[in-house]
Amino acid sequence: MTRFIFITGGVVSSLGKGLASAALGALLQARGYTVRLRKLDPYLNVDPGTMSPFEHGEVFVTDDGAETDLDLGHYERFTGVAARKTDSVSSGRIYSDVLARERRGAYLGKTIQVIPHVTDEIKAFITIGEGEVDFMLCEIGGTVGDIEGLPFFEAIRQFGQDKPRGQCIFIHLTLLPFLNTSGELKTKPTQHSVKEMRSIGLAPDILVCRSEGPIPEQERGKLALFCNVRPDAVVAAQDLDSIYEAPLAYHRAGLDRAVLDAFGIAPAPPPNLEIWADVADRIRNPEGAVRIAIVGKYTRLEDAYKSIAEALTHGGMANRVSVSTEWIDAEMFEHGDVAAHLAGVHAILVPGGFGTRGTEGKIKAAEFARTRGIPYLGICLGMQVAVIEAARNLARLGNAGSEEFGRDSGGGGLTPVIYHLKEWAHGNTRVRRGTDDDKGGTMRLGAYDAVLARGSKVAGIYGRTSISERHRHRYEVDITYRAALERQGMIFSGMSPDGHLPEVVEVKDHPWFIGVQFHPELKSRPFAPHPLFRDFVRAAWENSRLM
């Protein structure tokens, strides 16, 4: 039987609901259970694919090619369970499915209403894959009281009633603000939030309260009394130095115990928290430090590159060094001096991106890394700019550029070494895209296999020659230029299985210069750092000792 845990938020947004859900998933796994985590988002976009990373943070891509919320990244990093298309849904998706069905006449002339049609659709989504795992954790985006959240709250209320008693519990995450003037933690906002929940028929079983410090006994009692939960079900979530301490911290605060109690599971299987103790130890006790520059466009918002930041942290943990990242806006040295910004960093990473802005700056960053022997990891667009740089400066194609940047890139005419891909193989099927297709979902998305050249640096790093990695891009390196580039030392060391699409390039006679068309950061875990990030940070660490 699958048990359901619904996680809602109150008082303010950005309390770390995603992290709390992910950490709880990890704790349940540590007690021997299987879990799946799901995100239900009230916004009206059909998926986050077309949302600006400034607004919503990174778009997380699943193996099965869904563009999802970055919280699914947290879920995967903490549980190691690969998320699926069916683990993330928005109001926009729910409504568009309901409306499409209405147009087909599938409701047989009935009046279509939020209750029951929209709520039924939400409930049907929640039950996908029921029976596959012991616990299904569903996080509802936004906060209780949001207008667009109401159909979701109503749906989970009904869901709790539809199921036999004891199969669903509700966790509410709130904030206990500390008032300096009175020196107190205030419980009133939480009380109000729970009141708001009750007014829509939901009663939390567990309160997870974010606070700067511990919750004194008196406040705990007050919260239990006024919010109608048991005192042990008031769980303190104190601020942490690292998110990877969350499983241990939540365990100490009694979250997993409170969850099992709420389900009446006794005796509770004992937890094995060894991997999290090791992860926390590596974070807390680094034996060195490296500085890595990330040259991108969305550098104003770290969430826009969430998985990359996390994967670098994992790479640091693998080498027992701390990684500090310097976020550099590529436009800064578009016309200025690269060295002024990049001298002194131990490695350079150019992440994925879209559009023309900042690309000349990224090309300069790739050149700087290549010519000065600084470790370089280019991801997706970061690989494409490295190829453009090599085409211009090594293969002497002075006007090399990408079709994405338009005809003016590179001054004068254009040699598009990167072209718009319109047809490709996915396993045994061919995928075709038109230039005017919808903006959403028209990319090469999700997991694709690649074959690594025997003896290449990248094959050595992975320790094998056949890999599968996640993709999200429209443009592709043109193999027409392969021979010219390889003669100059840029090796195409990873290709799609049919040999048409370059997946990895590396520079010969360079300490560490690798570009990948895919997103390795999406598959890195704290307890299983991605080999590319592990080795990239190792190279940065080695470089730091030479500097």
Ligand code: GLN
């Ligand atoms: N804009 C490039 C493309 O579409 C790169 C995409 C990316 O970096 N994710 O191919």
